[in-house]
Amino acid sequence: MNEFNIIDTFFKPKAAQSESDIASGIRLGVGDDCALISKSSDLDLAVSVDTLIEGVHFPESSPPDLIAHRALAVAISDLAAMGAEPRYFTLALTLPHADTDWLAAFSGGLHEAATQLNCAIIGGDTTRGQNVSLSIHVMGDVAKDQALLRSGAKVGDKIYVTGPLGDGAAALAYLQKRLTLQDRDLGDYLSRRFYKPQPQVRAGLALRGVASAAIDISDGLLADLGHICAASDVAARIETKRLPLTQPLLAQVALSHLQQWALSGGDDYQLCFTVAKKRQSKLMQKLAEAEFSAHLIGEIIPPGDPLVIVDGAEDLNLKRSGYQHFA
Amino acid sequence: MNEFNIIDTFFKPKAAQSESDIASGIRLGVGDDCALISKSSDLDLAVSVDTLIEGVHFPESSPPDLIAHRALAVAISDLAAMGAEPRYFTLALTLPHADTDWLAAFSGGLHEAATQLNCAIIGGDTTRGQNVSLSIHVMGDVAKDQALLRSGAKVGDKIYVTGPLGDGAAALAYLQKRLTLQDRDLGDYLSRRFYKPQPQVRAGLALRGVASAAIDISDGLLADLGHICAASDVAARIETKRLPLTQPLLAQVALSHLQQWALSGGDDYQLCFTVAKKRQSKLMQKLAEAEFSAHLIGEIIPPGDPLVIVDGAEDLNLKRSGYQHFA
Numbered sequence: 001m002n003e004f005n006i007i008d009t010f011f012k013p014k015a016a017q018s019e020s021d022i023a024s025g026i027r028l029g030v031g032d033d034c035a036l037i038s039k040s041s042d043l044d045l046a047v048s049v050d051t052l053i054e055g056v057h058f059p060e061s062s063p064p065d066l067i068a069h070r071a072l073a074v075a076i077s078d079l080a081a082m083g084a085e086p087r088y089f090t091l092a093l094t095l096p097h098a099d100t101d102w103l104a105a106f107s108g109g110l111h112e113a114a115t116q117l118n119c120a121i122i123g124g125d126t127t128r129g130q131n132v133s134l135s136i137h138v139m140g141d142v143a144k145d146q147a148l149l150r151s152g153a154k155v156g157d158k159i160y161v162t163g164p165l166g167d168g169a170a171a172l173a174y175l176q177k178r179l180t181l182q183d184r185d186l187g188d189y190l191s192r193r194f195y196k197p198q199p200q201v202r203a204g205l206a207l208r209g210v211a212s213a214a215i216d217i218s219d220g221l222l223a224d225l226g227h228i229c230a231a232s233d234v235a236a237r238i239e240t241k242r243l244p245l246t247q248p249l250l251a252q253v254a255l256s257h258l259q260q261w262a263l264s265g266g267d268d269y270q271l272c273f274t275v276a277k278k279r280q281s282k283l284m285q286k287l288a289e290a291e292f293s294a295h296l297i298g299e300i301i302p303p304g305d306p307l308v309i310v311d312g313a314e315d316l317n318l319k320r321s322g323y324q325h326f327a
Numbered sequence: 328m329n330e331f332n333i334i335d336t337f338f339k340p341k342a343a344q345s346e347s348d349i350a351s352g353i354r355l356g357v358g359d360d361c362a363l364i365s366k367s368s369d370l371d372l373a374v375s376v377d378t379l380i381e382g383v384h385f386p387e388s389s390p391p392d393l394i395a396h397r398a399l400a401v402a403i404s405d406l407a408a409m410g411a412e413p414r415y416f417t418l419a420l421t422l423p424h425a426d427t428d429w430l431a432a433f434s435g436g437l438h439e440a441a442t443q444l445n446c447a448i449i450g451g452d453t454t455r456g457q458n459v460s461l462s463i464h465v466m467g468d469v470a471k472d473q474a475l476l477r478s479g480a481k482v483g484d485k486i487y488v489t490g491p492l493g494d495g496a497a498a499l500a501y502l503q504k505r506l507t508l509q510d511r512d513l514g515d516y517l518s519r520r521f522y523k524p525q526p527q528v529r530a531g532l533a534l535r536g537v538a539s540a541a542i543d544i545s546d547g548l549l550a551d552l553g554h555i556c557a558a559s560d561v562a563a564r565i566e567t568k569r570l571p572l573t574q575p576l577l578a579q580v581a582l583s584h585l586q587q588w589a590l591s592g593g594d595d596y597q598l599c600f601t602v603a604k605k606r607q608s609k610l611m612q613k614l615a616e617a618e619f620s621a622h623l624i625g626e627i628i629p630p631g632d633p634l635v636i637v638d639g640a641e642d643l644n645l646k647r648s649g650y651q652h653f654a
Contacts, residue, residue, distance in 0.1 A: 006425060006453045010434035011418065024414060026449055035449035037415055037466070040367040047449065049417045049464060053456045087351060088364055090376045091338065092419070092462035098333060107337035122353055122362035122374065125462070126333045129380045135419035135452070135462040137376060139364070 032150050032231075033081040033215060036142070044147065046084035046140045050075040054132040058195075059175050064102050065109025066195035067132070072113040073197045074218070075136040077269045080204040081216035083148040084140035086119035091136055094129035117199065148207060148214035148273070153232035157212050157274040157300040160283075162203045162293055164246045165221055166258050167193045169265025179253070186248050197269040203292035207273055210282050214273035220266040222308050228274065229300075229307040238298030240312035260316045274300055359477050359558070360408040360542060363469070371474065373411035373467045377402040381459040385522075386502050391429050392436025393522035394461070399440040400524045401545070402463040404596045407531040408543035410475040411467035413446035418463055421456035444526065475534060475541035475600070480559035484539050484601040484627040487610075489530045490620055491573045492548055493585045494520045496592025506580070513575050524596040530619035534600055537609050541600035547591040549635050552599050556627075556634040565625030567639035587643045601627055 012030050027044055028036035034046035052071045054060055076086050091110070095102075114121055119138065171194035173179035174187060181187045200216070207214060213232055215224045221238075229235050243262045250258060273294075275283050287294055301309070310316075339357045354371055355363035361373035379398045381387055403413050418437070422429075441448055446465065498521035500506035501514060508514045527543070534541060540559055542551045548565075556563050570589045577585060600621075602610050614621055628636070637643075 006430060010430045011437070011448060011451050024447060026415065026447060029447075029449050030451060035415075035417070037449065039372075045366075045372070047415075047417060047466075049419045049450060049452050049462070051419045051421060051452050051454045051462070053421060053454055056455055088353065088362075088374075090362070090374060090464060092376045092378045092464075094378060094380060094460065103333060103337045110338070120351060120353060120356075121338060122356050122364065123376060124338050124357060125376050125378050127378045127380055128383055129460060130457055133421065133456060133460065135376070135378070135464075137417060137419075137462075137464040139374075 033078040036147055042144055043141050044144055046079055046082045046142050048078035049135055049137040051133060051135045064106035068106045068109035069113040070195045071134045071136050072117060073199050075138040076117050076119060077199040077216040079138055079140040080199045080201045081214050081271055082142060083146060083204040083208040084142040086117055086138060086140045086201060088122045088139045089119050089136055090122060091124040091134060093126045094133045096130055146208045148204060148211055150213055150215050150228045150231035153213035153228050153234050153274040153300050154276060155234055155300055155302050157276050158296055159236055159238060159274050159298040160294040160296055161272050162200045162270045164244045165262035165268050166265055167246050168267025169261035170249055172267060181252055199269060200271045202290055203271050206286045206290040206292060210275060210279050210286055211273040212276050214271055217268045217270050217272055218266060220264040221272060222264050225272050226307045233303055234300050235304045235307050236298055237301050237309045240310055242297045244295040256315050360405040363474055369471055370468050371471055373406055373409045373469050375402060375405035376462055376464040378460060378462045391433035395433045395436035396440040397522045398461045398463050399444060400526050402465040403444050403446060404526040404543040406465055406467040407526045407528045408541050408598055409469060410473060410531040410535040411469040413444055413465060413467045413528060415449045415466045416446050416463055417450040418448060418461060419452045421454050421460045423457055473535040475531060475538055477540055477542050477555045477558035480540035480555050480561050480601040480627045481603060482561055482627055482629050484603050485623055486563055486565060486601050486625040487621040487623055488599050489527045489597045491571045492589035492595050493592055494573050495594025496588035497576055499594060508579055526596060527598045529617055530598050533613045533617040533619060537602060537606050537613055538600040539603050541598055544595045544597050544599055545593060547593040548599060549591050553634045560630055561627045562631045562634050563625055564628050564636045567637055569624045571622040583642050
């Protein structure tokens with residue numbers, strides 16, 4: 001049983017509760033990148049929570065300032081995927097013991113990330129436990145009826161991603177010493193991509209009114225695009241050769257290996273989104289105005305099995321379709 | 328270094344950030360039971376996060392439905408302390424493995440608690456980790472400028488608590504088999520008090536415009552009343568003999584022992600609040616109208632050291648002033 005089944009099976013409100021949800025201001029509940037609650041006449045509040053655990057989501061003995069940065073960036077990526085503007089966060093921090101140096105470095109990194117990502121800490125809870133773990137709960141503003149959902153993709157829509165895929169998996173391999181690099185700069189680049197991923201907030205904001213569906217790529221393109229397909233009751237066809245890759249990595253890793261990582265590696269925190277034909281020109285206009293990228297990778301097709309058809313992936317081993325806890 | 332110092336030292340926003348907080352809608356940041364963010368012209372959203380860890384906050388192999396109930400009730404207690412009305416929560420759940428029976432029981436308890444406590448789940452994240460741990464992030468509505476803060480107590484204000492103290496510590500002793508009881512009903516009562524504490528939401532709502540300061544008693548009366556004193560720049564004098572106790576416990580536990588638990592045991596989730604003399608009659612009126620209790624235990628006095636003077640506690644060992652992580 002994977003994470004998605006757990007949430008669907010056990011934590012969606014019962015039908016009886018769902019009706020009263022509407023009255024109590026829940027505009028979107030469990031099941032998308034964020035929930036939406038009604039904030040004012042023109043704004044909704046997008047809320048999301050992410051947990052990072054030492055040894056599971058980041059290597060043991062990671063620098064504490066980088067753990068903090070990664071945790072906040074990863075949480076904000078869910079706001080980006082909804083087209084929400086980051087506002088506030090709370091931190092639940094569990095530590096084996098109160099090491100003042102560790103805490104000073106951690107909080108330094110957290111405050112730096114909060115400033116860079118324009119999201120203010122408003123509360124927290126610290127507890128003692130065996131492992132370092134953090135839950136960050138983020139909140140952001142989104143104009144009413146403007147949030148990007150997973151459920152709006154239609155047959156014929158084009159599929160895009162905002163940037164190179166596979167970096168997250170390459171970075172993890174590098175940090176875990178499964179990938180050795182001659183190129184020191186490339187190593188630094190990968191470390192940054194792992195610890196300081198750039199949530200695509202600008203892209204999310206620009207895509208409101210343009211994209212028909214969106215998600216952030218945390219579990220791998222196949223898994224996350226699969227969520228769009230499931231929520232939209234469609235399927236997708238993508239072309240392996242169109243996947244944007246980080247070129248310097250190709251000097252170190254076989255193309256098929258990098259493509260495999262791009263399809264199913266996870267941890268990229270780019271957005272995957274769909275755009276209807278009639279909105280393509282609007283997308284081009286947004287791309288010219290705003291500082292983000294869009295790479296066409298495929299098209300939405302009628303529902304079928306599998307949810308995502310990958311052309312040109314005959315040589316790839318794609319069994320592991322995304323990072324799944326408890327898998 | 329204890330939990331409070333950690334939050335004060337490391338996680339309060341820097342001064343430079345504080346100014347921009349106002350512009351970005353933060354009405355109250357780190358340091359009270361909840362943060363407050365501006366929601367609409369007449370409402371603020373109170374937000375708080377609480378983490379519970381197996382073996383630290385509840386015994387290992389606790390029934391999963393009761394873990395869920397306790398976690399939500401404890402988190403909502405912070406909303407009660409602010410005079411906020413519970414609305415929504417998210418759950419970050421960490422488990423060593425995905426045990427379907429455990430998850431079914433847990434989610435059953437969670438949905439039951441959500442219905443009882445009138446708070447709807449809107450999101451969640453599940454991750455794999457060595458121990459069971461949960462962070463619950465609650466959100467509630469409070470009318471603008473009506474929130475109960477820790478910082479409003481004035482010299483001469485009377486100090487009250489909403490119900491019996493010491494039950495939390497007695498319950499923990501009972502569950503840990505340090506306290507054996509002949510009386511089965513009393514054991515059941517204590518288990519209920521531990522796993523299903525009643526957050527004092529009605530009291531908190533009724534106390535808006537009446538109490539000058541309030542806090543919920545999670546870390547023990549001395550520690551939590553101490554927070555009111557520190558935030559209000561006052562001290563407190565309380566009378567041990569006025570502490571409300573659960574009478575049947577006195578057949579099993581020495582009076583001095585129970586008083587000690589009442590003062591410093593923690594886990595009671597009653598409210599401690601202060602009321603100015605001129606508001607006493609309003610308090611009496613509220614008590615007549617609303618279903619909650621208030622027990623007078625002392626008075627606010629000018630600032631001094633210690634923050635809380637305990638009359639009639641000469642025989643008690645009060646070294647352990649509240650439950651402190653990392654202490």
